[in-house]
Amino acid sequence: PMVREHFLPADFKAPKIIAKLSANENPYGPPMSAQKAVAESVKNGNRYAWKEMYDLIDKIAKKEGVTADHIMMGPGSSDLLEKVALVTFMKGGNIVSADPCYMSLVSVAKSVGATWKPVPCTADWSHDLKAMEAAIDKDTKLVYVCNPNNPTGAITKGQDLLDFCSRVSEKVPVFVDEAYIELAVGADTQSMVSLLAQKKNVIIARTFSKIMGMAGIRVGYIAAQPEFLEGINKITRGGMGISYTSIFAASASLDDKDFQGNTRKLNHEAKTYLYENLDKMGYKYIPSYTNFVLFPISIPGKELLGKMTAKGIAVRSFDIQSKPWCRVSIGTMDEMKAFVGALSALS
Ligand code: PLP
Structure with a gap:
């Protein structure tokens, strides 16, 4: 490495x-709208929040242009990065990612026995998509892309990444971590979520920790094909770790443009x-x-x-x-x- x-x-x-x-973190959060939502919803915290979470999922699904069965919620996106790593690499295999990249998913994959195939970034610190595609072999179970990337802050061009995800996901699922995408002012890139409607096997991770200022309130989600999420759910239930108050905070902050x-x-x-x-x-x-x-x-x-x-x-x-x-x-x-x-x- x-x-x-x-x-x-x-x-x-x-x-x-x-x-x-x-x-x-976001020094301005959490938004006042989310703080109020937490205060108002806490009185119902004796109840499990399944119905309320499905309401939030409906709202997110609408925003992303997919049906509700494409969304899995978690207490922050870390939870979902880790769940995907655990389930995908339970029986070994390898993971292809850029080097450097955000290591949370890769670290869990390695801990359960996966091999990491790091691919150095290009001279402008974008993903070397050609080299990443060439690194995929018969044992590759997942490709991880972080765009914009952490710790570099660099982007990979939207059209290049769309082409890459579109082609590569026919062979192996591509996980695109978009934790910082809303902060990419003037960037020549875009969310990969549109590929879901084209039935591509991509997984998009989003978080409320950055633009929404809620790192300590803990809400994130992945958008993926329903069959992929069913595979995760069979082993480790999505949505169970998210609290009643966080759900209301997330809903309020989504509306707080x-x-x-x-x-x-x-x-x-x-x-x-x-x-x-x-x-x-x-x-x-x-x-x-x-x-x-x-x-x-x-x-x-x-x-x-x-x-x-x-x-x-x-x-x-x-x-x-x-x-x-x-x-x-x-x-x-x-x-x-x-x-x-x-x-x-x-x-
Ligand atoms: N993905 C990236 C690229 C990050 O930088 C972070 C946190 O810094 C996360 C995911 C996890 O964030 P959270 O679990 O708060 O959603």
Whole structure:
């Protein structure tokens, strides 16, 4: 693998964190509409929420242009990434993905015995679709695509990915993780959900943790062919982990277009400020279509984490292609100012 992530020692005594820019959260959430929905629905929390969840599924299915049997809900998309990995790789096989990519599904697949076939990204950090297709063999059980990708923030072009998914899913299911797609302002890409109507064997993952600002409230879903979801459901029931209040929060935030638009706008402004300052300091970042930016650094990742944490700034570091990189999430403008201040004091 070409990616290794660093963590601080468990006994590290951190000062108070003033800017948490390490988990790609939305600093503006949860929307007031969702907070109200939680407060109003909590009184019914003695009941299982099956009917209410099916109402939410109907709403999501309508939005995605599919029937309700194409949707499975979970407490965050992680739950569904992991369920798909568990069920798909119970009997081994291999998984093809880009390297680097978001590792949650791949890690679970590996834990239950799958082999990971990593395919390096291209020079512009998009997926090398040709090489990924060539990497598929008779033991490949799933292809995982994350678009926009994490930790790079880069996109793979919509039409290229549509062609790839359309062709490859005839041989093997393609899982497309679209956690950040709503934040991809001006990107030449799109959701792959339209392929479901063409009966393609694709699985699209979406989350309420990013644009909707509900990372701690935990709602996500996958859209896939009903037969694929039945296969998952037979072994590990979808929707069981989602709470009564989360369902109402999700429904309210889906309707809250103002909140989503505002997040997109403020994220873009704070990211532009970050770019300008990284330019000034001579850092070369990967253009990002998400709420985080990845750039190479000149000190070891662990050293950067230590120095930033000492100033109350939480970020992440990765070794990619044997070089250290910093991934900083886009917070509020004030948080980005604190980050820029701390980074410029390093050199
Ligand atoms: N997919 C990607 C690409 C992510 O970056 C994340 C979280 O950061 C997730 C999925 C999981 O998010 P959640 O479980 O909150 O939906």
